[in-house]
Amino acid sequence: MIRAIAWDFDGVLNRCVEDGRFIWAEHFERDTGQSLAGFQRAVFAEGFREVIEGRRDLVEPVAAWCAEVGHAPGAEALIDYWFARDDTPDAEMQALVARLKAEGVPQVIATNNEARRARYIRAQTGWMAQVDAVLCSGELGVSKPSPAFFEAVSAALAVPPRECLFVDDTRANVEAARALGWQAFHFTPETRDALPGMLAGRGTAQGG
Structure with a gap:
């Protein structure tokens, strides 16, 4: 039993996934003015397991991407955006x-x-x-x-x-x-x- x-x-x-797409990412490019593919490459790279297992803070790769593309709101704001839209x-x-x-x-x-x-x-x-x-x-x-x-x-x-x-x-x-x-x-x-x-x-x- x-x-x-x-x-x-x-x-x-x-x-969080419909027809093979992540719902949180549906309006990412419209809302941020940045490439979704570029964000995913930067954040979900080979080292993302270190984030998943707690050996690296998620804010680090997100902040690095923000600095690279000039995303002014910054990493914390982007993570808040991501998590809120991933709450489905x-x-x-x-x-x-x-x-x-x-x-x-x-x-x-x-x-x-x-x-x-x-x-x-x-x-x-x-x-x-x-x-x-x-x-x-x-x-x-x-x-x-x-x-x-x-x-x-x-x-x-x-x-x-x-x-x-x-x-x-x-x-x-x-x-x-x-x-x-x-x-x-x-x-x-x-x-x-x-x-x-x-x-x-x-x-x-x-x-x-």
């Missing part, structure tokens, strides 16, 4: 998480996000009213699909992995969780409709 749930954030609880909760998942909370099911967000985004999720979104914690790679110092990430999440839930459900939209993360004894559900447009019914009985996960 499933006694606790760890939710991925972007792509599961946060519906999935209404169906909000309802599901709220229902599970009402039933007393422990739930956490387990995300590959840097610490600034985790703080934004905690302080500026409504998710903390529904989940017990936000566990992010930027604060844990390790990211999915590393076993150490799942060990940290399992410890926070205080439930054996075999009784935890991990829900993620990335297959490699789902497979890693299963290899460590978790129940896991691969969340995709094709499988998502099966999740509420499966959780109604809180039986073994079948998705993906």
Whole structure:
């Protein structure tokens, strides 16, 4: 039986991609007067894992880009802009998480996000009213699909992995969780409709 749930954030609880495009970036060029492709190259370069795992502050590559292109508002303002437009909760998942909370099911967000985004999720979104914690790679110092990430999440839930459900939209993360004894559900447009019914009985996960 499933006694606790760890939710991925972007792509599961946060519906941030539509038709292969990031919603936050839709009006980036109109709003900033700068190239989206140039921003993405500068910020999401090979070293971005250092940001995701907390070894480098997100503001550093963003500030470097701002200086290079002459973006006057600066890095902090641009990060605020980015995070606000990336706050696109999935209404169906909000309802599901709220229902599970009402039933007393422990739930956490387990995300590959840097610490600034985790703080934004905690302080500026409504998710903390529904989940017990936000566990992010930027604060844990390790990211999915590393076993150490799942060990940290399992410890926070205080439930054996075999009784935890991990829900993620990335297959490699789902497979890693299963290899460590978790129940896991691969969340995709094709499988998502099966999740509420499966959780109604809180039986073994079948998705993906």
